[in-house]
Amino acid sequence: MLKVIEKSSYFNFSTTFGAQLFKHMPSLAAVIDRDYRIVLSNNKFDDKFGESDGQLCYCVYKKYNSICKHCAAQKTFVDGKVRVMEEKGVDSRGMPTFYVVHFVPLFDDDTGQITHVVKMSYDVTEQLEKERLAAVGETVAIIAHAIKNILVGLQGGMYKLKSGHKKDSSDLVNKGWEIMDRNFSRVARLTKGLLMMSRKSTLARSKVSPNTIANNVYNLYKDAAEEAGITLETNFSDKCCSVELDVQGIHECLENLLSNAIDACKTSGTTDKTITIDTQLSDSELVFEIYDSAEKIPQELEAKLFEMFFSTKGANGSGLGLAVTRKIVMEHGGRLELDQTCKQGKVFRIAVPCLNMEN
């Protein structure tokens, strides 16, 4: 059977087993020549794009007027390598369609030159849509669950508040108010996190001293740390310089990491409860490190930490802090790492490339 395919050219394909295989195969297949014209297509392809013989590949697949920017077929014509790409096309009804496409070179028997490329496309539109809907459904369920929990909290607070008024008990009123306040903060945190995750990158970079941002975050949390019996220290790089950063974004990241470190120390069984905020600067990279002395994170959880909605804090965590932090850091072209190689505790590290550094 293979021999049949090898010996047949597309001109006499119609008489071979290979031709039948080509015509009836379950994926969309088209053979294009060096001018990117379709010289042969199979049934599945014709069903999707209509009769396309002699037409330009990019017109048929994508309704473009010129060759695609990063045309994989062009590369395969040059190096003869088989390529697999994910591509988005437009079918004959104008519907966007998603494919996994294999680009396979065809060689001339005599000259050994690549004369044609076969594009074999597997339509994954339905599959992607199903996955997208499942992901949307899952996200909505998680958000609904989080909101429901907050509502239960608010109801509890309101009940206490009402009873306090009825019984003229300032103690109950205060308790009720405290619960409501806590739950309003939860709503605010959840909404802020969701907005951060859904927004497109809109970094507002300005020249700023990284130490100033880190110091502002330190000042915000030092009282809470002290109250919880945690030693909060800073160790800032003495290289005084300014770097282009999104101040609010980096501030948010450091707050997320520091509040996590404080939570971890609060529930930690270790006698030493220390957190250090560290800044380091090299020629090319700015690094912020938040060290905490609390127990290490089990290896099996490490990969999950950065997922949206992953939290081990029950009602006290939305599970968005690290996901948001990673998003902001990546928008800066940087990376967020968890380093657990230290003897005790762990370090969450933000490393971003230094843009337009100034002394």
Ligand SMILES: Nc1ncnc2c1ncn2[C@@H]1O[C@H](COP(=O)(O)OP(=O)(O)OP(=O)(O)O)[C@@H](O)[C@H]1O
């Ligand atoms: N320094 C840390 N030490 C131990 N565990 C941590 C630390 N930082 C994060 N984690 C773990 O990672 C999980 C996810 O953190 P993340 O900040 O994304 O969400 P969260 O703190 O639970 O909620 P929130 O969205 O309110 O910040 C936490 O629930 C916790 O289990």
Ligand SMILES: [Mg+2]
């Ligand atoms: Mg957090």
